[in-house]
Amino acid sequence: MKYIIKLAMVMIPLGLIIAAVPENTTKQYKLTAQEMINEVQTGQQFVHPDAIAAQIVSNDPELQLIDVRSKDEYDKFHLPNAINIPLANLLNPDNADVIDQGIKTNVFYSNGSTRANEVWMITRQLGYKNNYVLLGGLNFWIETISNPEKPRITSPDDEFAKYDFRMGASQALGGGGQVAPAASAPSSGSAIPAVTPKPKKKRAAGGC
Amino acid sequence: MGPLIVNEIIPEGLNLFLAFVIGIGFGFVLESSGFSSSRKLAGMFYGYDTTVLKVFFTAAITAMLGLLFFSLFGWIDLSLVYINPTFMTSAIVGGAIMGAGFILGGYCPGTSFCALSIGKLDALAFIGGLFIGVFIFAEGYPLWETMYKANNMGAPTMNTILGVSRGVFAFLLIIVALAMFVVGEWSEKKFPRDEY
Amino acid sequence: MEQTDRSKRYLNPYVGGVLLGLVLLAANFVSGRGLGASGAIKSAVVSTMETVAPQHVATTKFYTEYSGSHDGGFWHNWLVLEMLGVLVGGFASGAIAGRLKWKVEHSPKITSKRRIIFAVIGGILFGFGSQLGRGCTSGSALSGMAVLSVGGFVSMAFIFGTAFALAYFVRKLWI
Numbered sequence: 001m002k003y004i005i006k007l008a009m010v011m012i013p014l015g016l017i018i019a020a021v022p023e024n025t026t027k028q029y030k031l032t033a034q035e036m037i038n039e040v041q042t043g044q045q046f047v048h049p050d051a052i053a054a055q056i057v058s059n060d061p062e063l064q065l066i067d068v069r070s071k072d073e074y075d076k077f078h079l080p081n082a083i084n085i086p087l088a089n090l091l092n093p094d095n096a097d098v099i100d101q102g103i104k105t106n107v108f109y110s111n112g113s114t115r116a117n118e119v120w121m122i123t124r125q126l127g128y129k130n131n132y133v134l135l136g137g138l139n140f141w142i143e144t145i146s147n148p149e150k151p152r153i154t155s156p157d158d159e160f161a162k163y164d165f166r167m168g169a170s171q172a173l174g175g176g177g178q179v180a181p182a183a184s185a186p187s188s189g190s191a192i193p194a195v196t197p198k199p200k201k202k203r204a205a206g207g208c
Numbered sequence: 209m210g211p212l213i214v215n216e217i218i219p220e221g222l223n224l225f226l227a228f229v230i231g232i233g234f235g236f237v238l239e240s241s242g243f244s245s246s247r248k249l250a251g252m253f254y255g256y257d258t259t260v261l262k263v264f265f266t267a268a269i270t271a272m273l274g275l276l277f278f279s280l281f282g283w284i285d286l287s288l289v290y291i292n293p294t295f296m297t298s299a300i301v302g303g304a305i306m307g308a309g310f311i312l313g314g315y316c317p318g319t320s321f322c323a324l325s326i327g328k329l330d331a332l333a334f335i336g337g338l339f340i341g342v343f344i345f346a347e348g349y350p351l352w353e354t355m356y357k358a359n360n361m362g363a364p365t366m367n368t369i370l371g372v373s374r375g376v377f378a379f380l381l382i383i384v385a386l387a388m389f390v391v392g393e394w395s396e397k398k399f400p401r402d403e404y
Numbered sequence: 405m406e407q408t409d410r411s412k413r414y415l416n417p418y419v420g421g422v423l424l425g426l427v428l429l430a431a432n433f434v435s436g437r438g439l440g441a442s443g444a445i446k447s448a449v450v451s452t453m454e455t456v457a458p459q460h461v462a463t464t465k466f467y468t469e470y471s472g473s474h475d476g477g478f479w480h481n482w483l484v485l486e487m488l489g490v491l492v493g494g495f496a497s498g499a500i501a502g503r504l505k506w507k508v509e510h511s512p513k514i515t516s517k518r519r520i521i522f523a524v525i526g527g528i529l530f531g532f533g534s535q536l537g538r539g540c541t542s543g544s545a546l547s548g549m550a551v552l553s554v555g556g557f558v559s560m561a562f563i564f565g566t567a568f569a570l571a572y573f574v575r576k577l578w579i
Binding site: 211213218223227228231233236237241242245247248250254258259266269270271272274278283284286288290291292294298299300301302303305307308309314317318320321324327331333334335336337338339341344346347350361366374377378389401 | 415420421422423424425426428430432433434437438439441442446464465480482485486487488489490492496498501508509511520522524527529530535537538539541542544546547548550551552553555558560565568571574575578
């Protein structure tokens with residue numbers, strides 16, 4: 001009998017504590033602050049618009065552009081085949097299959113780099129891989145792809161090659177040298193297969 | 209952090225090694241508590257020895273509290289811990305069949321291995337029976353597949369069904385368990401047996 | 405507790421329970437699941453059948469469903485290694501307490517033979533029931549209760565409920 005009393009003296013207070021505190025439902029961050037600093041410093045999450053443009057033009061099925069601006073801004077203008085996940089909806093479970101998977105390469109973009117980079121940091125800290133950020137955001141995209149600056153006549157040849165590529169890309173993408181044409185480049189989407197969600201994080205299989 | 213293997217913190221080989229170590233702990237505790245004796249186990253159902261009840265429920269509430277506190281401290285992600293799915297029909301029918309097996313055979317699978325390890329031959333017979341039972345289930349699977357998969361409720365937990373938080377349910381379970389322990393102690397005094 | 409026979413001296417059940425709970429907690433912490441026993445037997449049955457009658461296995465639904473959800477084979481099965489550990493751990497505890505002995509444990513009212521027959525019958529029922537119920541006392545009931553699974557509580561209630569209900573009719577086996 002005295003063991004029961006001892007057990008009760010331990011279990012009941014612990015039970016009261018656990019009944020009183022709120023449940024811990026926060027998702028754990030997988031990376032420590034220091035690891036995060038190291039990753040941010042290398043800046044390897046940034047992808048240059050040229051690389052993205054080349055992938056869009058070649059209809060690379062691995063590319064998944066994700067517009068992290070608001071829905072209004074997305075509706076006004078977005079890159080071809082981009083999907084819209086505003087920052088506020090980032091942790092919506094419906095989006096987990098898109099941002100946490102190992103098949104496609106996600107590239108976040110916003111107007112500048114900052115918002116997209118914030119999104120990337122959150123996903124990275126949650127331990128998600130395969131996420132990148134469009135360097136300079138849409139502003140830089142327009143500067144480089146939609147309205148490429150003609151190189152000076154004295155520039156080296158590869159500058160001209162780059163310019164030709166950008167002009168070609170901007171035409172192929174329907175940018176046509178205009179700044180953010182309203183609702184241009186509707187998503188064609190045919191070449192890009194739907195995201196195949198990676199199997200859910202393997203919970204351990206059943207016991208007995 | 210936890211569960212270690214789901215979060216890929218430890219390699220597969222180490223996981224299997226830890227399975228072995230955890231098994232040793234499991235076997236050691238079962239044997240030390242007397243679960244290697246079928247008559248001690250069966251005593252539960254005649255009231256002369258309620259060790260099974262005490263060990264079983266103490267273990268359940270200890271592990272439950274541990275998991276809840278680990279979760280509270282952020283040491284384990286409970287959403288990644290396996291929660292046994294609930295198939296209501298098969299849980300009831302299977303449970304009833306297991307209950308019959310328990311009272312006739314005197315062991316459950318875990319305790320029979322434990323009893324075999326110290327040389328109980330009836331446990332060896334029981335394990336032989338287990339193999340036959342599993343084999344019968346496997347061979348006749350189409351016959352009971354419908355029942356096996358009927359009433360799939362997903363993996364609900366008791367607290368969601370009752371509409372309380374996990375912590376509140378845990379507290380209630382602790383109270384219930386302690387009350388059962390008191391009944392168990394009373395029963396052991398009421399139906400004593402010296403030798404078994 | 406005035407028992408003098410060393411082999412009759414067991415751990416206090418509450419102490420044992422707390423220790424068992426800690427083992428279960430460790431299992432959950434390491435592998436994200438609880439303990440189990442009948443799963444190891446299922447794995448052994450499937451592996452045996454795969455060796456003995458591979459063609460039969462390939463065409464029988466139960467085995468193909470099993471192979472579909474498990475990979476790595478017999479020796480890479482978590483539960484198999486855990487049950488090997490149980491044998492070692494049980495042996496160690498039995499050796500320390502002086503309980504190692506070949507014997508058939510039965511009520512003085514029945515013969516060893518009768519005990520063995522009922523052990524086999526009980527084993528068959530338990531083996532069958534554990535497959536139907538997706539786990540035995542440790543895998544479904546104990547581990548399920550620790551994670552508050554409804555199925556765990558239901559299994560537990562019906563295992564013990566049925567055993568209680570039938571206890572009177574088979575009392576000669578035990579008392």
